[in-house]
Amino acid sequence: MPAQRDDSQAHGSAPVHITVDRAHAGGPQHAIKIRARDVNVFYGDKQALFDVSLDVPEKAVTALIGPSGCGKSTFLRCINRMNDTIPGATVRGRIELDGEDVNDRAIDPVILRGRVGMVFQKPNPFPKTIFENVAYGARIHGLTTSKSELEALVETSLKKAGLWGEVADRLHQPGTGLSGGQQQRLVIARAIAVSPEVILMDEPCSALDPIATARIEELIDELRNQYCIVIVTHSMAQAARVSQKTAFFHLGKLVEAGPTGEIFTNPRDSRTQDYITGRFG
Amino acid sequence: MLTWIALLALFLFSGATYAFGRHKAQRLASTVKSGSFHSLPGYHGSYVALWAGLPAALIVLAAAMLGGRMEAALLRADPPAAVSALTPQGQNVFYDDARALAHGSQASETVYAGDLKTAIEAKAAQAKRLEQLIQYGALAAGVVVGLAGLALAYPRIGPTFRARNRVEGWIAVLFLACAVTAILTTVGIVGSLVWESWRFFQSVSPVDFLFGTQWDPQIAMRSDQYASKGAFGAVPLFAGTFLIMMIAMLVAAPIGLYSAIYLSEYANPLTRGVVKPLLEILAGVPTVVYGFFAALTVGPIFREAFNNLGALLIGGPLDSLGIYLSQVQNQMALVAGAVMGIMLIPFVSSLSDDIMNAVPHSLRDGSLAMGATRSETVKLVVLPAALPGIMAAMLLAVSRAIGETMIVTMAAGLQAKTTLNPLDTVTTVTVQIVTLLTGDQEFDSPKTLSAFGLGLTLFVMTFILNVIALRIVQKYREQYD
Structure with missing residues (x-):
């Protein structure tokens, strides 16, 4: 197995990340929100993830990049245990959310998904x-007790998702009637409404046009002050624009992870270098 | 017999012309630059064979199908004086007998004497001549047309002739003919229904039929009560049909829908692979088997259960109910409805299962990722999304329940009653049609014709239900495509 570089291992037992994103240079240190250790995922006999260990910082955007089929979406789905819903999928290893293993029997996946x-x-x-x-x-x-409370929650969620102005006068029309970009922001509002701690985004812009994409990216940037966001993306430009930390996956293995600025300007692994310069993927 | 020999000969002839045409095309193709011959030799062969075989075959078939009618019409062309003196019915019998005599089939028992005897012998001889004339005439026409087809098609073979496109045209015509057959048959069925119903409604007013509350077609057998008012009131029949349909749907709708939910949302692929085919075996059981299951197994069990329950209640505060229950018979709406419901379960479940599977998986993922449980996801997302389709499945099941015959014939009874009591014996529209038309019946009495009136009403009802259901399904499909 090729040497696997993960800075959490390099940092030893107390991995703390300092993002060096230009927008955030000199910003606050980010505590670790999600700590994954030796995660292996199998779909039936096929292994999709190999010993992935990664730390995801609080109140920041972490981008997972890599070519198709590299396991980045699989990793994402481990965090809220959505892999449970796939017949034949097994997850091994530890994924800690605030120090608690999400795969622990004591954790109710239904409650977990409310948090993530x-x-x-x-x-x-x-x-x-x-x-x-x-x-x-x-x-x-059962988060609200009265109608007015629910209405207030819907309003604030839509405002946070930047959709309120567009839909305030047609709240009672079908959500499927919105444009693709609006639908995606509606879905983000839906996710925000339960006050999650983490928001996972699986290629949220791949079905959208460039303008809607820009709008979602702005939104992600606004949301990162309140949530821990993990985003899977195929667009390296997008990863560079929205994320503070980037993890590069290849063939089910985590090749390299680190502050976004470093990964894109000075990758340590040649495969990362090849991928971000467009030599494969 | 002659027709079959002629068709076989035509087939062989057409096969020979195929080889013939193909050979010519091959020979010509070898003389020109490769690729410049428009169609492959096989298409040229097929083209020639189609022209040589099909029109001639159509002539032979037409003669076989219409020859008898032509013969009968020609036979009547110059009637002898003795025959003209007969009544129209007598004439019909006379000509039928003449033809029967000529072709050696069973004639009526009428005795012909004198002029009539001479006449019938002459006509029989004429019928025999006519038959031969028509047969050989058709054969000769077939030969001429076949050869003409060959003569027309064969010279056309050449490098620029588009045999491929022409054959394509013939194939399109063939498919069209098949499609038209199905449509014409439907039109014919509806036409006969409408025609016979019209005859029925001439003796019984549609208002009395549709809104009358007394059904007793037997009364009309007596001439003093001929088409007496109220005897053909279809309300009790439709009430019975409705009652049994409701019971059937009360059984089939929840069980079918819930098993569909289980199959599409909960079952793992292994279970699904076992349970779904098992459920569909239910759909393969012939309805007559359900019928005797209802009449011989379920009926007695239900009767016994109600009788025992009744015996317990007698003497208590519910004495009269007890007496009623202890007298319940084998045949009751409940038995027919319940068994019909079981018959409909696979119908409802397999349609609903398909519809729920058409709900995009991303919606389920979205709901689960919000922290909803599976049943919340089904209740709040999958079912609402699939509701139009499920409604359509239910409507289709209703229209099957209304049209179902065998189970009700065997298990529901024959007494026409307007009742909502499931323990009572009722009868349905389909059962009445069966009893009206089976056995030896005159086809011009209102009693028999009323079956067509019932059939037409039933047809209109199920047709409307099916149209609504298919509309809903169509609309729903568009939503997610």
């Missing part, structure tokens, strides 16, 4: 009204 929200590749608003889409999580988790 997810945004998918294709916008997937439910076939309900815009209001009901955002209210969905609050309703199933």
Whole structure:
């Protein structure tokens, strides 16, 4: 197995990341929100992830990059245990959210997914009204006690997702009637509404046009002050624009992870170098 | 017999012309630059064979199908005086007998004497001549047309002739003919339904039929009560049909829907692979088997259960109910409805399962990722999204329940009653159609014709249900494509 470089190992037992993103240079130190150790994932007999260890910082955007089929989405789905829903998938290793192993029997995946929200590749608003889409999580988790409280929650969530101005006058129309970019922001509002600590985004812009993409990227930048965001992306430019930390996956292995600025200007592994310069992938 | 020999000969002839045409095309193709011959030799052969075989085959087939009618019409062309003196019915019998005599089939028992005897012998001889004339005429026409087709098609073979496109055209015509057959058959069925119903509605007013509350077609057998008012009131039949349909849907809708939810949302692929085919075996059981299952197994069990329950209640505060229950019979709406419901389960479940599987997986993922449980996801996301399709599946099941015959014939009874009591014996539209039309019946009495009235009404109802259901399904499909 080729030498696997992960700075969490390099830092020893107390890995603390300092992001050196230009926008954030000299910013606060970020505590570790998610700590993954030796994660292996199998789909049936096929191994999709090999001993992945990665630290994800709090209140920052971590980008997972790599060619198709490299396991970055698989890793993402480990964090909120969405791999449980795939028949034949097994996850081994530790993934700690605030020090607790998410795969522990004591952890209820339903509660976990309330803490770790997810945004998918294709916008997937439910076939309900815009209001009901955002209210969905609050309703199933019983987060609000009165109608006015629920309305306030929907409003603040839509405002945080930057969609309020566009839909305030048509909250009771179907969410599926919005444009692709609006749908994706609606889905983000839906995820925010349950006050998650972590938001996972699986190629959130791959189905969107450049303008909608720019809008989502702005939104991600605004949200990173409040949430720990992990984003899978195929666009290296996007990773460079929105993230503070970048992890490069290749063939199911984590090749290299570090501050985004460093990965893009001075990668330590030749495969990372090849990928970001467009030689493969 | 002659027709079959002629068709076989035509087939061989057409096969020979295929080889013939193909050979010519091959020979010509070898003389020109490769690729400049428009169609492959096989297409030239097929083109020639089609022209040589098909029109001639159509002539032979037409003669076989219409020859009898032509013969009968020609036979009547110059009637002898003795025959003209007969009544129209008598004439019909006379000509039928003449033809029967000529072709050696069973004639009526009418005795012909004198002029009529001479006449019938003459006509029989004429019928025999006509038959031969038509057969050989058709054969000769077939030969001429076949040869003409060959003579027309064969010289056309050449480098620039587009045999491939022409053959394509013939194939399109063939498919069109098949499609038209199905459509024409439907039109014919509907036409006969409408025609016979029209005859029925001439003796019984549609208002009395549709809104009358008394169904007793037997009364009309007596001439003093001929088409008496109220005897053909279809309300009790539709009430019975409705009652049994409701019971069937009360069984089939929840069980079918829930098993569909289990199959599409909960079952792992292994379970699904076992359970789904097992469930679909239910759909393969012939309805007559369900019928005797209902009549011989379920009926007695239900009767016994109700009788025992009734015996317990007698003497108590519910005495009269007890007496009623202890007298319940084998045949009741509940038995027919329940068994029909079981028959409909695979129908509902397999349609609903398909519809729920069409709900995009991303919606389920979205809901699960929000921290919803599986059942919350089903209830709040999958079912609402699939609801139109599930409604359509239910409507299709309803239309099957309305049209189902065998189970109700065997298990529901024959008494026409307007009741909502599931323990009572009721009868349905389909059962009445069966009893009206089976056995030896006159086809001009309102009693028999009323079956067509019922059939037409039933057809209109199920047709409307199916149209609504298919519309819903279509709309729903568009939503997710």
